Structure formats: structure tokens, C-alpha cells
Amino acid sequence: MHMEHISVLVDEVLANLRPAPGGVYVDATVGHGGHARALLEREPGIARLICIDQDSDAIARSGAELAAFGSRVVFCNQSFTELRDILRQAGIHAIDGIVFDLGVSTGQLKDPSRGFSLYLEGPLDMRMNAGAPLHARNLIEQLDTNELADTIYRYGEERFSRRIAAHIKARQADITTTADLAMVVSEAIPARFHPRSIHPATKTFQALRIAVNNELQALETGLQAACDALNSSGRMCVISFHSLEDRIVKTMFKRWAAGCVCPRDLPVCACGCTPRMRIVTPRAVRPGSAELGANARARSAKLRVAERL
Ligand SMILES: C[S@@+](CC[C@H](N)C(=O)[O-])C[C@H]1O[C@@H](n2cnc3c(N)ncnc32)[C@H](O)[C@@H]1O
Incomplete structure (x- = not known):
């Protein structure tokens, strides 16, 4: 059963992630491999692309889709909450960019046996990781x-x-x-x-x-691990699909950009925290009208980008 997933905001992710020759990148939610393929095609000199998904079907599907790009592309059937361990096991100390494209893929949604869809009768499951x-x-x-x-x-x-x-x-x-x-x-x-x-x-x-799927807690943990792993000037692109996710992304970006976490009424900083990220997109990037016309799923998509200082 072929279920096409149309990746959202691909040009905007490429323009912001700016893949460079020799760089090490992470697709934290590889799904059908759409963003990963676009990155590899845009910059054939990428040294490593770590593709993560907690869904073993997604890893099998994207592994087959991206096989032609060879051993530079590494697949991990884990949660992005485990990013630190994934990178350590791959012998990677720091990364140059990471993309999160949150939520479920068309493959997951349209497969009745996964139990995600309101419209297709299936078991009451909804696990992205079928082993959870x-x-x-x-x-x-x-x-x-x-x-x-x-x-x-x-x-x-x-x-x-x-x-x-x-x-x-x-x-x-x-x-x-x-x-x-x-x-x-x-x-x-x-x-x-x-x-x-x-x-x-x-x-x-x-x-x-x-x-x-404990999605909101996982998002906070994954974003923090990504911030810790980025090289200076490395970028994080996060595509969210509902306000709860977007609020977490916005709040974490603001906290990293502000640095100091002292109460506002404290006359001098006592925490010693300094800014870690610069916000690249003060307002979330939304799909243009052409993309909205071609892909209904894009309607609620928001991209936020931050750069490691
Ligand atoms: C919207 S799809 C990604 C589509 C992909 N960007 C593409 O263009 O084909 C989201 C994917 O993220 C995966 N996912 C969600 N939460 C995850 C997590 N905590 N760790 C790893 N993968 C996750 C889902 O299993 C799903 O395959």
C-alpha cells in the first residue's frame, strides 16, 4: 500500500538549515524521508545525515527510499529524546543542523491498523512506536x-x-x-x-x-538535546502543527535567546545564564498559497528556526 506523504515547508527548511559540504545534520523525524531527501539533493557534500524515527515502519520506508545515498545516511529507530545517545553511538560530537517535523505522517494516519484516524476504522492504538x-x-x-x-x-x-x-x-x-x-x-x-x-x-x-506518545514532554527533551548538540552557527528548524507544540518551541527559543532566568525584579543577574541561541524567525514561517493549495496538511504548519550562538 503506497501512501504518499507530502512534506511541508521544504524550501523554507532548506533555506534556513543551509546545508553545507562536510556538514553533519539530523532529521529527527524522518517519516517518509521527504525532508531528508531534499537535504541530500540540495547538498550532495553532506558528510552524515542521521535519520531518526520512533516508528519502525518509517525507518524501513525511508531506509529504502534513501538507500541510493549510501552509508552517509544513518537510520535510528529511536525517539529523538535519545538524541544524545544516538550521536554518541555514531561517534558524533556536534551537529551543524537539525530538523523536527512533528506529528504523524500520512502513512501512519492512513493505515487503519495504527488507529490514528477518525475516519478509518481500526484498533484504538495511536502509538507511533508500536513496541511502546x-x-x-x-x-x-x-x-x-x-x-x-x-x-x-x-x-x-x-x-x-x-x-x-x-x-x-x-x-x-x-x-x-x-x-x-x-x-x-x-x-x-x-x-x-x-x-x-x-x-x-x-x-x-x-x-x-x-x-x-507523551509528545509534549518528548518535544521539550528533544529540543533541549538538539540545542546542546549544535555547533556554533548550527541551526534548528522545527515544524509544528498545533498550538501546544508551537508554544513549547516558542517558549524554549525565547528562554535560550534570553539567557538569564532570574526573576524580573532582581536588580542584578544571579543565575549567570547567558544566551545560547539566536531566534532567526521572530514570527513563525507559514506555507505560501501554492503550498496550501497543494497540501491540506500544510494549513496548520508553522516553522520556527533558531541558531546556536
Ligand atoms: C510528519 S512526519 C515526518 C515526515 C517527514 N519529515 C517527511 O518529509 O517525510 C513525523 C514523523 O515523526 C515521527 N516522530 C514523532 N515523534 C517522534 C519522536 N519523539 N522521536 C522520533 N520520531 C518521532 C513520527 O513517527 C513520524 O514518522
């Missing part, structure tokens, strides 16, 4: 109604989180597929509040996926 112990059904079973409501509110920004959680817990025994869950969530939200442009269960699915 917690899937969406476990999560629903393990959380009590309040915890489930908090999860749906926090990670889905869903105003009907309490009603949805109560409906899910009441019908838990009957909910075994994505279609069951989508139906129960839709029924929990009064029809007059059903959004026009998205499925009523979209936010709940997003929340459960974020919780199952």
Missing part, C-alpha cells in the same frame, strides 16, 4: 473520568472534555475501535456545538494521541 507499552485503549481504561477529562482538556483544548470523558467511561466496554470512539465523542457534544470544518472528535483524538 501504552496504547489508547489502555489509556482510556487506566484513567478515571476526571483524569481523562483533564487529558482531553489539556492536550485537545476541548471545552466539552468533562462530558466527553463521562460518555467514554460510561461506554468504555463497547469502545474497541476508532469508529466507536469517534461516535461516542460525537454523541457527547451537543449537535449545535459540532464544529463545521472538523470532525467533532478531532480534538479528543489529538489529545489521546499526544498522551499516548
Whole structure:
């Protein structure tokens, strides 16, 4: 089954990452290999490209796609939270650039057996790493109604989180597929509040996926490891798809750029922290109209770039 994934903001990533001959780069979320291929084609002199994905299908797929580029391209079926170890094991001390393209790929979304899609019936799974112990059904079973409501509110920004959680817990025994869950969530939200442009269960699915994959904590850990690994002038490009991710990226970039973390009312700096990164994109870069017309997934994409001092 071939499921094409259209990579977003590729030209913008290339222009900002500025791959150079002899450089060492990381694609922290290789997925279908779109950004990795673009980097390798733009700069044939790249010395090493480390391609990471926690999904073994993505590693197998991108490994086959990029085989022609030879042993300069190294694949790691791990989480980008383990970047430090990945680089150490590859004998790399520092990198010249890294790209994160967050979220799920088309391959993951369109494969019903992965349980990510609202529209395709499949098991309630949602794990990016199919070997991880917690899937969406476990999560629903393990959380009590309040915890489930908090999860749906926090990670889905869903105003009907309490009603949805109560409906899910009441019908838990009957909910075994994505279609069951989508139906129960839709029924929990009064029809007059059903959004026009998205499925009523979209936010709940997003929340459960974020919780199952511990995505926000992973993002913070991955970004910190990337900042630590970058050479001076090395750049980090991060593409996010929803406000929770973007907020983390923006906040971490600001913190690195500011350096000092002392309370504002302290007359002199006591922490001694100095700026580590320069923000290259004061405003997030959005796809242009041509890209938006060609790729619906690009609608919510935001690219932020920072450079190591
Ligand atoms: C949007 S896709 C990337 C698509 C890719 N840039 C391309 O152009 O083909 C996101 C990928 O990131 C992976 N991913 C998400 N979180 C991850 C993490 N913490 N560590 C490693 N991979 C992760 C997902 O498994 C998925 O394959």
C-alpha cells in the first residue's frame, strides 16, 4: 500500500538549515524521508545525515527510499529524546543542523491498523512506536473520568472534555475501535456545538494521541538535546502543527535567546545564564498559497528556526 506523504515547508527548511559540504545534520523525524531527501539533493557534500524515527515502519520506508545515498545516511529507530545517545553511538560530537517535523505522517494516519484516524476504522492504538507499552485503549481504561477529562482538556483544548470523558467511561466496554470512539465523542457534544470544518472528535483524538506518545514532554527533551548538540552557527528548524507544540518551541527559543532566568525584579543577574541561541524567525514561517493549495496538511504548519550562538 503506497501512501504518499507530502512534506511541508521544504524550501523554507532548506533555506534556513543551509546545508553545507562536510556538514553533519539530523532529521529527527524522518517519516517518509521527504525532508531528508531534499537535504541530500540540495547538498550532495553532506558528510552524515542521521535519520531518526520512533516508528519502525518509517525507518524501513525511508531506509529504502534513501538507500541510493549510501552509508552517509544513518537510520535510528529511536525517539529523538535519545538524541544524545544516538550521536554518541555514531561517534558524533556536534551537529551543524537539525530538523523536527512533528506529528504523524500520512502513512501512519492512513493505515487503519495504527488507529490514528477518525475516519478509518481500526484498533484504538495511536502509538507511533508500536513496541511502546501504552496504547489508547489502555489509556482510556487506566484513567478515571476526571483524569481523562483533564487529558482531553489539556492536550485537545476541548471545552466539552468533562462530558466527553463521562460518555467514554460510561461506554468504555463497547469502545474497541476508532469508529466507536469517534461516535461516542460525537454523541457527547451537543449537535449545535459540532464544529463545521472538523470532525467533532478531532480534538479528543489529538489529545489521546499526544498522551499516548507523551509528545509534549518528548518535544521539550528533544529540543533541549538538539540545542546542546549544535555547533556554533548550527541551526534548528522545527515544524509544528498545533498550538501546544508551537508554544513549547516558542517558549524554549525565547528562554535560550534570553539567557538569564532570574526573576524580573532582581536588580542584578544571579543565575549567570547567558544566551545560547539566536531566534532567526521572530514570527513563525507559514506555507505560501501554492503550498496550501497543494497540501491540506500544510494549513496548520508553522516553522520556527533558531541558531546556536
Ligand atoms: C510528519 S512526519 C515526518 C515526515 C517527514 N519529515 C517527511 O518529509 O517525510 C513525523 C514523523 O515523526 C515521527 N516522530 C514523532 N515523534 C517522534 C519522536 N519523539 N522521536 C522520533 N520520531 C518521532 C513520527 O513517527 C513520524 O514518522
